[in-house]
Amino acid sequence: MSTPNITVYFLGASRAIRIPWLLEELNVPYTLVSSPRSKAGVAPQEFKDKIPAPLKKSPTLTDGDDVTVQESGAIVQYLLDMYDKDHKLLPSAVAERCKVYEWVHAAEGTFMLHALAILYARWKIPEGAKEYLPEMEKNMSANVQNDLKWIESALKEQKERGNEFLVGKTLTAADIMMGFSIEFIFTRKLGTQGGNWPETEAWLARMLERSAYKKAVEKSGYTLDSKGEFRT
Numbered sequence: 101m102s103t104p105n106i107t108v109y110f111l112g113a114s115r116a117i118r119i120p121w122l123l124e125e126l127n128v129p130y131t132l133v134s135s136p137r138s139k140a141g142v143a144p145q146e147f148k149d150k151i152p153a154p155l156k157k158s159p160t161l162t163d164g165d166d167v168t169v170q171e172s173g174a175i176v177q178y179l180l181d182m183y184d185k186d187h188k189l190l191p192s193a194v195a196e197r198c199k200v201y202e203w204v205h206a207a208e209g210t211f212m213l214h215a216l217a218i219l220y221a222r223w224k225i226p227e228g229a230k231e232y233l234p235e236m237e238k239n240m241s242a243n244v245q246n247d248l249k250w251i252e253s254a255l256k257e258q259k260e261r262g263n264e265f266l267v268g269k270t271l272t273a274a275d276i277m278m279g280f281s282i283e284f285i286f287t288r289k290l291g292t293q294g295g296n297w298p299e300t301e302a303w304l305a306r307m308l309e310r311s312a313y314k315k316a317v318e319k320s321g322y323t324l325d326s327k328g329e330f331r332t
């Protein structure tokens with residue numbers, strides 16, 4: 101394993117929590133450059149100015165002078181490549197590894213995509229169109245409900261095999277990437293109305309109890325309070 105020299109650019113109340121959580125699980129040291137959100141719920145400009153990547157989004161990770169990575173999924177894959185030589189969070193068997201990759205990409209590309217569509221509609225709908233919001237939200241919920249059906253059935257299947265995680269018997273990067281997406285969807289009630297996902301709720305509760313997760317929360321000051329704003 102090469103020697104890590106990792107900095108994580110961390111905006112409070114954000115999906116960036118996945119990165120310190122994963123680093124804590126791997127026991128890899130890191131430095132946080134963090135900032136709370138502004139009153140308007142966005143990243144303060146002084147914080148954005150420090151992020152050494154074009155999108156100026158959180159998370160961004162640097163490792164030494166040569167590596168700068170943005171996008172949670174890419175950061176996770178980089179850290180697994182570099183610092184998970186023992187396959188603690190990424191199974192070595194190809195079929196299982198592909199399942200982990202599926203969840204790593206679905207976390208942003210499917211779950212967050214569908215959930216954020218609803219949140220953006222809530223924020224951006226013009227005053228004169230507000231009466232249409234409930235119907236719009238109901239229509240857009242179909243995507244989220246379908247996504248939640250997927251994770252619920254995957255967890256049920258794992259449970260039937262005596263497993264507590266999304267892929268197999270131990271925690272993987274799938275749980276870490278999906279943990280935030282599900283916490284976000286449940287906390288903000290994005291498309292969840294009328295549904296019931298007991299396995300997913302129980303799995304999330306287990307994830308949030310992990311000591312590595314709690315350490316990451318303590319160090320970063322992360323909180324996703326249900327009344328708080330979350331603007332991307």
Ligand SMILES: N[C@@H](CCC(=O)N[C@@H](CS)C(=O)NCC(=O)O)C(=O)O
Nearest residue numbers: 114115142143157158159171172332
């Ligand atoms: N798909 C990207 C999304 C990154 C993103 O939108 N980050 C948000 C925080 S959750 C951000 O930096 N927002 C601050 C802003 O633009 O003001 C990822 O997974 O990293």
